[in-house]
Amino acid sequence: MSSRCKLTGRELHVERKLRSGLARLLMFTLCLNELGGYVVSGEGCVSDNPLVPPKHVRRGVRSRLNESEYQMNSLSLLRSVTSIAAAGHSAAANWEEIKPYKLDGLKILDFGCGPGRLLHALQLAKVCYGKYVGVDVEPKMITWLENAHPNRELHTFIHVNTANERYNQAGEVYDPEKQGGPLDNFIGQFHLIVLRSVFSHMRFDDIVKHLAGLRRMLHPKGLMVVTLFTQSGLSHVNSSHEIVRDIGGAEKKLMGKLHEVVVNKCAFEQATDRAGYMRLLDSVESGQQVYVLGIPRRGD
Numbered sequence: 001m002s003s004r005c006k007l008t009g010r011e012l013h014v015e016r017k018l019r020s021g022l023a024r025l026l027m028f029t030l031c032l033n034e035l036g037g038y039v040v041s042g043e044g045c046v047s048d049n050p051l052v053p054p055k056h057v058r059r060g061v062r063s064r065l066n067e068s069e070y071q072m073n074s075l076s077l078l079r080s081v082t083s084i085a086a087a088g089h090s091a092a093a094n095w096e097e098i099k100p101y102k103l104d105g106l107k108i109l110d111f112g113c114g115p116g117r118l119l120h121a122l123q124l125a126k127v128c129y130g131k132y133v134g135v136d137v138e139p140k141m142i143t144w145l146e147n148a149h150p151n152r153e154l155h156t157f158i159h160v161n162t163a164n165e166r167y168n169q170a171g172e173v174y175d176p177e178k179q180g181g182p183l184d185n186f187i188g189q190f191h192l193i194v195l196r197s198v199f200s201h202m203r204f205d206d207i208v209k210h211l212a213g214l215r216r217m218l219h220p221k222g223l224m225v226v227t228l229f230t231q232s233g234l235s236h237v238n239s240s241h242e243i244v245r246d247i248g249g250a251e252k253k254l255m256g257k258l259h260e261v262v263v264n265k266c267a268f269e270q271a272t273d274r275a276g277y278m279r280l281l282d283s284v285e286s287g288q289q290v291y292v293l294g295i296p297r298r299g300d
Contacts, residue, residue, distance in 0.1 A: 050123035051148045053115035057140055062117070070117075071124060078121035080285065081194055081225055088223050088280040088292025106191040107131040109217060111210075112198035113157075115141050119149070133186065135160055137168040158182045166201045174206060176213030183217060191222045197288065199228035204241045204263050211275040215295075224277070224293040227285070230265035241267040265289065 052067045065073060086101035093099075103122070106129055110118050113134030122129055133156045136142055142159040149155045160181075163171035193214060199207045207228075218224060231243075241264035272279060272293055281292035 050120055052120065053117075053144060053148075057115045057144045059114055071120070074117045074121035075124060077117055077196065078125060081118065081196065084225050084281065084283075084285070084290055084292060085192060085223050087283075088225070088294065091280045091292070092221075092223075092294050103192070104128040105130040107186070107189050107219070108133070109186070109190040109193040109214075110134045111193060111195050111214065112136060113141070113145070114138075116145050116149070118194060118196070119145075119155075129154075131156070133158065133183075133190075135183070137162050137164055137171060156182075164201065164206075165203070174209050174213065176209045187216050189219055190217050191219050193218060193222065193224040195224070195226045197227050199226060199263070200261055200288070202261060204261075204267065207263065207268070208271045208275075211271055211277070215275050215277065218295055220295055220297075222294070223280070224291075226291045226293060227288040228268070229260055229262040229287075230268055230289040231262050232265050 052070050055063045055065075058065075058070075062070060062073060082101055082103065086098055089101045090098045104127065108118075108122075108129055108131065110116070110132065113119070113136050116134055119132050119134060122132065131154060134142070134145055135158045137160055139159050142157045145155075145157045149157075161171045162168060162174045195210075195214075199210075202210070214224065243262050269279065269282075272291070276295065277293040278296040279291055280294050281290065283290045
């Protein structure tokens with residue numbers, strides 16, 4: 001495969017529509033950090049004092065933050081996710097301007113949730129979400145979340161024993177066709193699926209499988225927010241469409257294996273096409289590629 005994507009007639013139509021939408025969103029993308037996000041909140045929806053995950057269940061650099069720093073870090077994540085979702089939602093609706101993306105009442109899937117940084121921010125902002133489902137491969141994260149958030153009508157926490165070189169080397173290979181798992185109770189229900197830097201720690205083949213499997217979970221009008229490291233032309237480096245950037249020095253032990261997997265940008269976008277998504281937003285934030293994916297509707 002060359003580094004330049006070869007598009008069919010229908011794909012060219014979708015690509016032109018995407019670029020048109022991105023042109024309208026350019027100024028928004030440049031001002032992303034200044035806008036502060038589009039969090040729509042309601043007073044008294046959730047506890048005024050949500051628990052901060054203890055340091056021993058956090059990952060990476062966030063394990064060194066104090067409670068105040070962790071709260072600010074969590075709110076920064078929420079602002080980023082909602083701003084990105086607002087841009088993708090506005091593109092899907094073919095609006096000429098960015099409009100607020102309301103989280104109230106939505107079913108949210110936080111895939112690779114860790115100790116619930118996004119959930120913590122939702123509660124700090126008093127967002128009246130309809131349902132939060134957190135999924136992770138590390139049991140200690142899920143156990144802590146279940147104890148900290150006992151309301152099972154509002155929250156579901158799922159441990160998945162999926163193999164991952166960084167977090168769960170002894171796990172099972174992910175199979176997107178496998179049925180009977182706990183997420184099958186939510187097929188076609190999630191209005192927002194968030195994979196924040198999850199694909200940054202997966203091999204390309206696993207990314208392709210997860211794109212296929214999570215597609216079933218998305219509501220027909222839902223959005224998937226994905227961030228990952230991409231680079232054009234990686235097929236010239238190897239045939240697996242990926243490289244792994246190692247990290248040296250004192251941080252190496254803290255960050256661990258597969259800290260940064262960089263995938264072929266064109267190959268990733270073709271994988272989203274094959275899985276049945278439409279790319280509503282393609283931008284860059286904090287050094288990562290940002291995508292908002294949706295399900296194509298009639299006329300797209």
